[in-house]
Amino acid sequence: MPDADTNAALEIDTRFGKCAALAADVVVLPEGMPGFERCRRFVLASSPDIAPFTCVHGLDEPRPSFLAIDPHLVVDGYASPLDPVQRQRIDVSGDEPLLWLSLVHTDGDRATVNLRAPLVINPRRMLGLQVVAAQSAYPLDHPLPID
């Protein structure tokens, strides 16, 4: 990517249509995601056509792209507390606000959202991880109310 102005708006051709992001808004997942461990850098891209979804657009091979949605929009009282090791991995201290995105799977007329393994991002450091917990109150495939 060019070295220029990091406030430059980018238009990205995602598989969900054209979306906008800022050049500076690259989130790093130091361990990638399960199944896509080599992809560390992602852009969070949005457009009015896909809101409230966001496109999580991978920049490293194999350049996966995902539809995502804030899990708090999907279930009331969604809570996925981070343990101290997870907090340390994304440099979270105290009560700072975090960005949560759960990946969406679409299939014909249905969509489900992975509430069990959300992405959690520290916006101050643009560092994130995907929660992989032994236990969870939530499923991998919670139905989205799209009917």
Place this chain on the structure above:
Amino acid sequence: MLVFTRKLDEAIMIGDGIEIRVLRIGRDGVRLGVTAPAEIAVHRREIYDMVSAANASAASSDAQPVQKFAARLRVRAARPTPE
């Protein structure tokens, strides 16, 4: 795969910062303790595989209906909430 036989309290070292130690051997399995730097994630294999499969499925899922689904979610969000 490197294969080791370890007795209770014996350990394996990986690199210079990771250690796996046998803490207890019992009927319900072998209890292992893992010491690793915080930036190295440690997971139960089957959970990791489950999330990996879910991610693969999300990465290849159909983009065609997305704008339609998004529109329906926006309509829903705009409805006044019942008293």
